[in-house]
Amino acid sequence: MDKQLLLGAEAIALGALDAGISGVYAYPGTPSTEITEYIQKNKHGHEQPVRSTWSANEKTAYEAALGMSYAGKRALVCMKHVGLNVAADPFINSAITGVNGGLVVAVADDPSMHSSQNEQDSRVYGKFAMVPVVEPASQQELYDATRYAFDLSESVQLPVLLRLTTRLAHSRAGVKSSATRIQNPLNALYAPERFVLMPQNARRQYNNLLGMQDRLEELSEHSSLNRLVPGKGKNGVLAFGIAFNYVMEVRQAFGLDFPILKIGHYPLPKKQIEAFFNTCETILVAEEGYPVYEELLRGYFGLQNDKQIRGRLDGTLPRAGELNADRVAHALGVTKKEVMPVPSIMVNRPPELCKGCGHRDLYEALNTVMSSCKEQHVFSDIGCYTLGALAPYNAIHTCVDMGASITMAKGAADAGLRPAVAVIGDSTFTHSGMTGLLDAINDRTSLTVIIADNDTTAMTGGQDSSANGSKILAICRGLGVEEAHLRTIIPLKSHLAENIAVLQEEINWDGVSVVIAVRECIETAARKKRNPAANA
């Protein structure tokens, strides 16, 4: 078969389709979104149906995937790194129950925080859950490793974490695929002794998991994702995941011949590492992400087994941020020629709300109302509307995690802050905002929640929201928002005076009020106009 040019994210999607998944479960999040989107667009080329609608959040996605696995079929669940925080509960516990049909969780980390609030390293979660982790280095390896991960998951009866990073997710390379495996038949596992995690079962299952660790390590020893690139000299490099590419790039560009042990399958292959260490005097540990294994190899007190270990912890590589060939070259002591500097006239060009976006009109109205308040704090959330934190609006003052706008505003209101105002998008509201609103209603908190309903998950490229329009109204009513304080506005310039009045009234009201600002994302609207079939 010919090679196709695929994003790393798409290579995972194709690998999963070819591995015979029956469903993909995900909530959009950069840089993982394109995995699910590819499946949504391409599943029809495969003979058997593949379920692929967006989930409300990563936790519901993970649990549904576990359910599909319980029923005997293969499931892929995808998320960005911080999404795994949301799904951490089912993830950790699915290692205790184990799986039936293959379950692969593809998690895309974002070192350098290109589109995220932190650069947490999901390999830590893999270690925490004690499940196999694969970390491919190229788009082809992503395809192959995805297929392998499903087989591995079924053979060890555990979920497998597939870790990638932004750079690999969002870069294209030729990928060769192989024949599609047929989907598993329905074969639900009746095993309450595994799946009812009451203490008695949980203890036994946990001991089983502990007992499997040696076998998992043995599998790593024989994995094609872990391999030696032989070389000369006593200075070796232990290159994890995509860091391998940068190390190879430097080796090739500068005509070097140091030995490399490439790592892409965890738990670590202890024997291979020991053998490698025995041939080296110094070892550069190159990890894309946290120095997770560098710390482990150094030992807690910095004892290094007579070997000089270098890496992110001693400053040989930077402690934070994405690696690249330049950083690795510097770490290897390869002198670089002078390059042109960025001219001093350069200015930053930060992202901004689109011209004509409804969020602009919402913030204009909100800023007018807030400017007359003594305390001017607006708690907000994650989405396009987060750009309201930047000039010229400077309209929001927090953005921490999905749903935190409502709950942080509630806590601040409990502390006595007036007014307490939250701004959250439609998709973020259904992801993690609804429960916080219920808390506020039960507590009769003096709080105004503004739901910026643009009918889509805009920041990640316009995926369908779990709820919008009348559904959001119904949710708010159902949670107990009083009809008189459940208001709808249209964020348009022509409605400015009216919108200011509504916001002013609700912010003045001493109780829970919800103002829904309804106006479709202009990008989504334009896309629908260009491609009417996409409406279906």
Place this chain on the structure above:
Amino acid sequence: MQINIILAGVGGQGILTIAAVIDLAALQSGLIVRQAEVHGMSQRGGAVQSHLRIADQEIYSDLIAEGTADLILSVEPLEALRYLPFLASEGRIVTSTDLFINMQGYPAMEHIHAELHRTNRPVLVNAAELARKAGSPRTSNMVMLGAAAPFTGLASQELEASIEKLFRAKGAEIVAMNIRAFRTGQALSQHQATET
């Protein structure tokens, strides 16, 4: 053979369409391609770039190392300068001179020109005007691709075939207009690629 290209612009200007044409032409020429792009937050009017690497042997890194880009192809003049540390000493800048101002403190055009002229024979293209002449302002990216074509190491027939393939669904007229835009750009820079 290895060519490293940095594509630069502002989110929404469509540099990924240029990348798609080059990718396809390189693949059709039997070459290996790696192309890193930016998705997510900066696509909303922020600075965006794509690292595009073409070679006849294995490429390891998705990213271009500093001082090794053969070409910076930018659809906005200030954005061309943002990636100067990547440019090889003999590397070339091909940039549109059409400003996109959506932030405070945008430098004066004469300063941008002065900085561009510090590089090795920059190719400056009045893309919007040439695109209008080709039939539509929307073809300015193909004008830019045409102007950069002589520096890509790819045959222009392959690039034109890729344009044809990518725009085919939009009809013969759109294809012809984009090919016209491509050739306009190419005519402008062809002699600048060959003179020493």
